Every structure is written in structure tokens, then in C-alpha cells.
Amino acid sequence: MKRFFIVSAVLMMACFTSSCNGDGNEKSDDTPFHVKTVANSGCKKTGNDTRSADDVSNPEYIEYNAMGDGYLSLNHVNTYFNCQPGELSIQATLEGNEIKILETEEQALVKCICPYDLYCEIGPLKNEKYTIVVYKKTFEDGEYARFSITYSNALSGKYQIE
Numbered sequence: 001m002k003r004f005f006i007v008s009a010v011l012m013m014a015c016f017t018s019s020c021n022g023d024g025n026e027k028s029d030d031t032p033f034h035v036k037t038v039a040n041s042g043c044k045k046t047g048n049d050t051r052s053a054d055d056v057s058n059p060e061y062i063e064y065n066a067m068g069d070g071y072l073s074l075n076h077v078n079t080y081f082n083c084q085p086g087e088l089s090i091q092a093t094l095e096g097n098e099i100k101i102l103e104t105e106e107q108a109l110v111k112c113i114c115p116y117d118l119y120c121e122i123g124p125l126k127n128e129k130y131t132i133v134v135y136k137k138t139f140e141d142g143e144y145a146r147f148s149i150t151y152s153n154a155l156s157g158k159y160q161i162e
Helices: 002-019
Strands: 034-040 058-069 071-082 088-095 098-105 111-121 130-136 142-152 156-161
Touching: 034 088, 058 111, 058 130, 058 142, 071 098, 071 130, 071 156, 088 111, 142 156
Parallel strands: 098 130
Antiparallel strands: 034 111, 058 071, 058 156, 071 111, 088 098, 130 142
């Protein structure tokens, strides 16, 4: 019986040791880049509001913040989509040090637009410089916005879209 416990303890230690990664505070490099969370505000239009995408009273910008563990939160504030877009979605890819973000609406059901806030969390990223390129509808429609960041745990900023 004593031999059984010793063998079990050795096997458990071997399993724990092989699954450890340094001191436990390092992120694993085998996690593929992905979108972790997606959310939106819903249409921010109120009443008979007929603002256009060029309305300066609703500036459009992207807030970004490091979240730890290599993830970055992006909040695209006052981006315009159809008033009834179906599902709004965000896809992201990492090619070298270029992060491509694609924001799409499922369908345009009515003839009006309104502002939304689109939020996502992407990663994992390393402490390096990245270029973030935002697209709407398709990648072939051209770039909507482009800016650079240098990822670190202290990263926080805002990119104003003109």
C-alpha cells in the first residue's frame, strides 16, 4: 500500500512538473491569436434622431487598453451601422505585426443608420509594436482606420477617427 502512494505521488509530481511553464506568471505561446469577447451598445439613436455619420457632435474614436495576459480591449465608439443590422460581429486576424479588425453587420433591414459602440478583446499579444487596421463590411472594401500601438501591460489610449 505504501508503494502505491509513493508511485502515485511520483506520477502526480511528474504530471504537474511537465505542465508548468516557468514560475506560472508567463503566458503560454501556444494560444492562437483570437477574439475573446464581442459586445455592442445597441443603436444609440433616440427618438426621431436623424444624425448622419458626418455629425461632429458624435465623434468617432477607438479606445484601447491592455488587459493583462496579453489581451487588448478595443472599444469603437460611435461607429455607424444600419438601425436594424441583425447581428453585429467582429473578426480579427494577426499577420506578422498587423492586426486586422473586420466589423460587419448581418443585414441592413431599414433605410437609416445610427451610432453604435462595438467592443472586443483580442490577443494574446507580445510586448511589441503592432499596426491595427480596421475594416467595415469586407477586407476588400479598403481600410477604415489605421493606427499603431506598442503593447505593454500599461497600454491605454485613444485613436480619433477623422
